[in-house]
Amino acid sequence: MTRVVADISISLDGYVTGPDPGPGNGLGTGGEALHTWAFSDDADEKRLLSRATSRSGAVVMGRTLFDIVDGPDGWNDETGYGAGEVGTPPFVVVTSATPVHVRLTDLRWTFATAGLEDAIATAKDQAAQESSRRGEDLDTVLMGGGALIGSALAAGLVDVLSIHLAPVVLGGGTPLFGAGTQRELRLTETVATPNATHLTYDVL
Numbered sequence: 001m002t003r004v005v006a007d008i009s010i011s012l013d014g015y016v017t018g019p020d021p022g023p024g025n026g027l028g029t030g031g032e033a034l035h036t037w038a039f040s041d042d043a044d045e046k047r048l049l050s051r052a053t054s055r056s057g058a059v060v061m062g063r064t065l066f067d068i069v070d071g072p073d074g075w076n077d078e079t080g081y082g083a084g085e086v087g088t089p090p091f092v093v094v095t096s097a098t099p100v101h102v103r104l105t106d107l108r109w110t111f112a113t114a115g116l117e118d119a120i121a122t123a124k125d126q127a128a129q130e131s132s133r134r135g136e137d138l139d140t141v142l143m144g145g146g147a148l149i150g151s152a153l154a155a156g157l158v159d160v161l162s163i164h165l166a167p168v169v170l171g172g173g174t175p176l177f178g179a180g181t182q183r184e185l186r187l188t189e190t191v192a193t194p195n196a197t198h199l200t201y202d203v204l
Contacts, residue, residue, distance in 0.1 A: 001128075002057055002058075002124050002127040002128055002131060002137070002138060002139055002140050003139050003140065003159040003160055004120060004124065004139070004140045004142065004152075004157060004158050004159045004160070005055075005139045005140065005141050005142065005158075005159065005160040005161075005162055006141075006142040006149045006152060006153065006158045006160070006161050006162065007052060007141055007142065007143060007162040007164075008142075008143070008144055008146065008149055008162070008163060008164070008176065009034040009035050009037070009038070009163075009164040009165075009166055009196065010034065010163055010164070010165060010166065010176055011033075011034060011165075011166055011168050011169060011170045011173075012165065012166070012167065012168065012169050013169045013170060013171065014175050014176060014177060015028075015031075015146075015170045015172065015173035015174060015175055015176070016034065016144065016145065016146035016149075016173070016174050016175070016176050017031045017034075017145075017146065017170075017173040017174040018030035018031035018034075018170045018172070018173045019170065019171065019172040019173050021173065021174060023067075023071075024073070026065075026068040028170070028173045028174070029173075030168070030170055031170065031173065033166055033168040033170075034164075034166045034168065034170075035166075036166065036195040036196075037049075037164060037166070037193060037194075037195035037196040037198075038164075040193075040194070040195055042193055042194050042195070044191070044193045045193045045194070045195060045196070048191065048193070048198055049082060050082070052082075052141070052162070053081065053082035055138055055139050055141075056081070056089045056127075056138065056139060056141045057089060057126065057127025057128070057129075057130040057131055057138025057139055057140060057141075058089050058090045058091070058092060058123040058124070058126040058127040058130065058138075058140050058141070059081065059089050059090070059091045059092070059123070059140075059141045059142075059143055060091075060092045060093075060094065060119055060120060060123045060140065060141070060142045060143070060148070061091065061092075061093055061094070061142075061143050061144060061145070061148065062093070062094050062095075062144065062145050062147065062148040063093060063094060063095040063096070064145055064147075065143070065144050065145045065148075066091075066093045066095070066099075067099075069104070070099075070102060070103050070104050071103070072103070074103075074104075075104060081143075088107075088108075089108075089126075089127075089130060089138075089141075090108040090109075090110065090123070090126045090130070091107060091108060091109050091110070092109075092110045092111075092112050092119050092120075092122050092123040092126070093109060093110070093111050093112065093119075094112055094115070094116050094119040094148060095111050095112070095113060096113060097113065098111040098113065099111070110122060110123075110126070116148065116151055116152060116155070116157070117155065117157060120140065120142070120152065120157050123140045124140045126140075127139065127140045139160075142158065145174065146174040146175065146176045147174065149176060150175070150176055150177055150178050150181060151178075153177075153181060153183055153203070154178065154180070154181045154183075156183075158203045159202070159203055160200065160201065160202060160203065161185060161200070161201045161203055162198070162199070162200050162201075163198070163199045163200075163201075164196045164197075164198050164199075165196055165197045165198070165199060166195065166196050167195070167196070167197075183203055183204070184203075184204040185201035185202065185203055185204065186201060186202045186204055187199065187200070187201055188200050188201065188202055
């Protein structure tokens with residue numbers, strides 16, 4: 001059975017964007033520092049990124065993130081899912097309405113309008129199909145944004161939490177954990193690289 005893996009970069013003070021995120025400033029002020037590791041030439045960081053990308057059977061994202069990656073300054077032939085390579089897993093977007101226009105028509109998009117739980121169920125089905133096709137166990141990956149992953153954690157929909165802890169204090173932005181979120185975690189892996197500490201937890 002496919003695991004649901006929430007994978008996200010976060011600052012030391014708990015933010016997944018810098019202050020004032022929005023159109024043209026999707027990561028907020030200073031938020032680019034969160035993802036330095038994903039664009040690094042460091043061998044260990046490239047290996048971690050490749051490992052996560054290769055295990056992705058389907059990917060879930062929120063509508064705000066979709067609008068950024070599908071926007072004119074979003075993903076392209078050089079930069080996409082997995083940073084240096086445009087990924088090929090199916091993508092499920094949690095949204096209240098299907099967009100009128102999609103720029104990245106070469107990727108497989110499903111627009112889930114019945115809520116987060118339905119979107120994750122759809123992605124798990126797609127990941128299971130990809131697993132069968134490729135003959136290996138693949139994950140359902142929640143790539144963000146922060147509100148989506150925080151809501152999935154709060155609702156008990158996440159099996160594994162993969163945090164890339166960047167050595168930066170942003171002082172504000174989009175928090176990953178909202179008030180009232182309580183989950184017990186078990187640390188299963190810690191990897192320190194030049195631009196982040198990578199922490200993997202089972203969500204109990």
